[in-house]
Amino acid sequence: MKSKVIFLTIISICLILPSLAIGQNVLIKNATVMTAVNGTKQNTDILVQNGKISRIGKNLNAGNAQVIDASGKFVTPGIIDAHSHAMMDSVNEISYAVTSMARIRDVLNPKDITIYRALGGGVTAANLLHGSANPIGGLNTVVKFKYGKPIEEFLIPEAPPGIKFAMGENVKRARNAPGQPRRYPATRMGTLEVMRDAFERAKDYKKKWDDFRAGKMRTPPKRSVELEPIVEILEGKRLVHAHGYRSDEHLNLMKLAKEFGFTVSTLQHGLEAYKIAPEIAKFGTGVSIFVDYWGFKIEAYDTIPYNAYILWKNGVVVSINSDSGERIRRLNLDAAKAIKYGGVPEQEALKMITLNPAKQLGIDKMTGSIEVGKDADIAIWSKHPFSVYTKAEMTLIDGEVYFDRKKDIARRSQLAAERKRLEAMEPNLPPNKRGKSKKPATKPKPKSTPVPEGGLD
Amino acid sequence: MKKHFLRFSIAIFALVCLSVSVFAQRGTYAIKNAQIVTVSGSNISNGTIVIRDGLIESVGTNVNIPADAKVFDGKGLTVYPGFIDANTNLAVQRAQRRPPSPTGQNNQPQSNSNYPAVLRPERMVIDSLKAGDGQFTSQRNNGFTTVLTGHSDGIFNGHSAVINLAGDSVSSMVVKSAFAQHVTYRTNRGGIFPTSLMGTFAALRQMFHDAKRLDEIKKMYAKNPRGIKRPEADPSLEALIPIVNGKMPIVFNAVTEREMVRTLDLIKEFNLKGIISGGHEASRLTNRLKTQNVPVLLSLNYPKRTLSENKEADREPLRTLRLRVEVPKVAARLKQAGVKFAFQSGGLKNIKDFFKNAEESTKNGLSKSDALQAMTLNAAEILGVDGQLGSIDKGKIANLVVMKGDIFADDKRITHVFVDGKLFEQPKKPERKKTATTTSGNAPSKLAQVAGTWTLTIEAPGQSIDSTLVLNQQGKVLTGTISSTLFGTAQIKNGEATEKGFNFDVTISAGGQDIEVSFSGTVTGNKVEGTADTAQGPASFTGTKNP
Incomplete structure (x- = not known):
């Protein structure tokens, strides 16, 4: 019996040891640590154990952790993008004005190269949203960018579910092109009516089920994959992320929310939010903005680069998002602009791309800042993250390295060699060369700088 | 054209x-x-x-x-x-295969379904087959005696059937109908739900829920109809009841890894008797396939580069290059992992490639007997006909x-x-008409010089076909291509120059079939005339050599 226990103990130690060794335990040494909550700390170490930040301090003992020397480098929390369409095989379900039956979770592509590019910009998490064609759009998914892992591992189980709402031009314009079958609504008042109607329908739906469960009906009502999420909004279980540019729309939505007793988690875009900053602050909703991008359509005209500053000054939780597979790589510079326009303090600007989006997405308990007990979602920068000369050198999620600039560069020649080998193989030959010769094409390559390979594949 | x-x-x-x-x-x-x-x-x-x-x-x-x-x-x-081809759209009548109008209007057969045409699982493929179809013959001549065939359009493709490839009537051909419901992840057109992939998933989910409820209410009603509103007679939902009860298999067309992951998630969510068709990246998911007991109808339509060389074009992604090389290894990996699989043609243009690509699997780790199993007994098992086939x-x-x-x-x-x-x-194979004495052993006589580009007009039944013949000559041996807007470009085989002209064979693909043609031409100056023999009969051709 006793020997059996010892045997099992040895076995379990053997099983645990290798899993500890693979990157979950890390000591980041001697960095300038921008915590996003407790200021910037010089020459500081961060000890990560089992994917969580276990200690922050000087001269920490590495123990069994892998050491990353970050002397002269800056460390920030991993960046969180509160508005992204990365990884999505479809963005808009434009058929109906209410498409809460559509789920982003169903169409995610864990191998989208955008993820790797985002990691290369220090981004560790994102809010993947349905498009803005409908007053009530599809259900969002909040993910960590665990590139190379199966899709299940991208999900954050603790993240509350959410949904996309949208108002304004995109909604009006969707399905209103000449010569095509039209769709209601075509106006802003119609948009609001569609939302109100959906909430009324959801209330009726809930009542039907309550009646059935109370034994008042013999046959079960129809399940509605459309209305179930809207019931969840009314029950406070689902976060609303509402696309809109104009302040009148924001005010209308807040009125509607009060009417039905739900809360709005973020006003997405909110280019005119500065006009009603006190009202927004009072209502308690967050705003997620482009820092200095406007004028691309009529409703996006009336903004100022001081939007972030004014909202912050009024106590609104502001985040800066990308809404783009390209700008997602440079959110650190967008945050820097909040300092330039109005003079948001450095830490507050950093929060706008880390802790604030985490708050808006309901994941601030586990990520968004460098604090003991939080997930080790960390970006290591070559220079100050708000410098145009900085580069993300390493990006870690749950203590595991998902982007390593040095390794990426080192791997390029290896990938180029692999490409050469693969391109010479039968199924990869152009049709006119196939079946003729097994030898690789010997034509000289055109003289141009080869584009480096990137990503895991 | x-x-x-x-x-x-x-x-x-x-x-x-x-x-x-x-x-x-x-x-x-x-x-x-x-x-x-x-x-x-x-x-x-x-x-x-x-x-x-x-x-x-x-x-x-x-x-x-x-x-x-x-x-x-x-x-x-x-x-x-x-041999069994475990998933095809063989001989499904074209009129039925044309994509239906999104609203389901003007779409035969009429249905009292409440759903748009792309979401009508009740369709039966046997209603769209005709005994004596040439496609049956063509597939049979290549050694296939049984196929699974089904519609290819819509999200719900409808009910497929296992059929034997001969019979005077469709009913005498059927081995099992319906075998399964089939699903393809596609969207609706004309702005009608679902217009996006996520909408498609939502539509599937809603219909599965509705079918479950209908089943429940129907059972209650059958027991005692008093006090219960009578259930709707909805053919679309009724067709899904055996699916959500796990009694009838449901085949999902899923080729890529993420299509398969989504499928496995859906199968799990609704506890379906799922089968995956396609499966080019199935070897990455062997654990899940095995745990969920989902067999794979592995497509032998192996991906190959289709683009010709173009220095200005973007390079193909590394993952595409890798995939093409990896796909022939999938069968062996499935076998090794204990995932049940069968081969299917997957829309191969030339059915002969079925054997070629199956052989390719054997060169990549699959034993020949396992490859044979995948086109006979394993296929029969997955199709539920191993008792008789x-x-x-x-x-x-x-x-x-x-x-x-x-x-x-x-x-x-x-x-x-x-x-x-x-x-x-x-x-x-049609016997070649010997137009010249080419018996080996005799000293080679003077051969016609036929190298060059020829413009041919072939008098096929009902029309004449213009084509271009390019011949390279090395002594007696001829190589080259023949091309036409009708059948594309084909490599010539067994080409030989004779005293008076040339002979060669070619396999052309037209109308979903491969046709073996033997050309035999007599050259006079820069003119040629001769016959193009097929199993269906000869056609004459004439031509001139381009200067």
Whole structure:
């Protein structure tokens, strides 16, 4: 019996040891640590154990952790993008004005190269949203960018579910092109009516089920994959992320929310939010903005680069998002602009791309800042993250390295060699060369700088 | 262009139909002295198979040949169970295959379904088949005796059927109908739900929920209708009841890893009896496939580069290059991991590639016997017809292929095909008309010089086809291509220059079929005339050499 226990103990130690060794335990040494909550700390170490930040301090003992020397480098929390369409095989379900039956979770592509590019910009998490064609759009998914892992591992189980709402031009314009079958609504008042109607329908739906469960009906009502999420909004279980540019729309939505007793988690875009900053602050909703991008359509005209500053000054939780597979790589510079326009303090600007989006997405308990007990979602920068000369050198999620600039560069020649080998193989030959010769094409390559390979594949 | 193609296909189709029925005979047969590959057990050398009334009456080495049997000497021949193509859209009538209008208006057959045409699972493929279709013949001539066939349009493709590839009526061909419901992840058109992939998933989910509820209410109603509103008679939802109850399989077309992951998630969510069709990245998901007990109908339509070289084009992504090289390894990996799989043609243009690509799998780790299993007994098992098909056993349906040479050999020749005990002798390759004495041993006579580019006009039945022939000559040997807007470009085979002109063979693909054509031409100056022989009959051609 006793020997059996010892045997099992040895076995379990053997099983645990290798899993500890693979990157979950890390000591980041001697960095300038921008915590996003407790200021910037010089020459500081961060000890990560089992994917969580276990200690922050000087001269920490590495123990069994892998050491990353970050002397002269800056460390920030991993960046969180509160508005992204990365990884999505479809963005808009434009058929109906209410498409809460559509789920982003169903169409995610864990191998989208955008993820790797985002990691290369220090981004560790994102809010993947349905498009803005409908007053009530599809259900969002909040993910960590665990590139190379199966899709299940991208999900954050603790993240509350959410949904996309949208108002304004995109909604009006969707399905209103000449010569095509039209769709209601075509106006802003119609948009609001569609939302109100959906909430009324959801209330009726809930009542039907309550009646059935109370034994008042013999046959079960129809399940509605459309209305179930809207019931969840009314029950406070689902976060609303509402696309809109104009302040009148924001005010209308807040009125509607009060009417039905739900809360709005973020006003997405909110280019005119500065006009009603006190009202927004009072209502308690967050705003997620482009820092200095406007004028691309009529409703996006009336903004100022001081939007972030004014909202912050009024106590609104502001985040800066990308809404783009390209700008997602440079959110650190967008945050820097909040300092330039109005003079948001450095830490507050950093929060706008880390802790604030985490708050808006309901994941601030586990990520968004460098604090003991939080997930080790960390970006290591070559220079100050708000410098145009900085580069993300390493990006870690749950203590595991998902982007390593040095390794990426080192791997390029290896990938180029692999490409050469693969391109010479039968199924990869152009049709006119196939079946003729097994030898690789010997034509000289055109003289141009080869584009480096990137990503895991 | 399209019209021409259609006309051409119809002409070929009609000829194929005519040429086929001539060969079909039914009766009592015995094949003796043959190598018998039973698949279910060990191979039998010098064995005998007796076929009676469409079934295998006996098989073995010590078998009495009945007096009434027509006896074949199988010396030098091998008998295999008829091959099964585990997923096709074979011979589904074109009128039905045309994408239906999104609202379901003007869409035959009329239905009282409440759902748009893309979401009508109630369709039955057997309503869209016609006995005697040329596609059956073409597939059968290549050794297939059974296929799973189904519609290809819509999100719900409808009910598929397992059919034998011969019979006077569709009902006599059917082995199992309906076999399964089929799903393809696609969207609706014209702005009608679902217009996006996520909408498609939502639509599937909603209909599965609705079918479950309908089933529940129908059961309550059957028990006692008093006090219950009578359930709707909705053919679409009714068709899904056996699916959500896990009684009928549901085949999902899923080729990529993420399509398969989504499928496995959906199968799990609704506890479906799922099958994956396609599966080019299935080897990455062997654990899940095994845990969830989901078999794979592995497509032998291996991806190949289709783009010609262009220095200005973006390079192909590394993952695409990797995938093309990896796909032939998938079968062996599935086998090793214990995932059940069968081969299917997956829309291959040339059905001969089925064997070529299956062989490719054997070069990448799959044993030949496992490859054979994947096109016989394993296919029958997944299709739920292994009791009557898939191996050479007493009492099973007499679906047999007799061939000279090994199944994977290039020079194999199928001599006989039995479907339901009906014998189809294979049309021999058209004999080439000897236009010149080319007997080896004789000193080579003066050969015609035929190298160059020729413009040919082939007088096919019903129309003339313009084509371009490019010939390279090295002594007697000719190589080159023949191309036309109708059948694309094909490499010529067995090309030889003769005293008076040239001979060559070519396989062209037209109308979903492969047609073997033997050209034989006589050259006079820069003109040529001759015949293009096919199994369906000869056509004449004329041409001139381009200066």
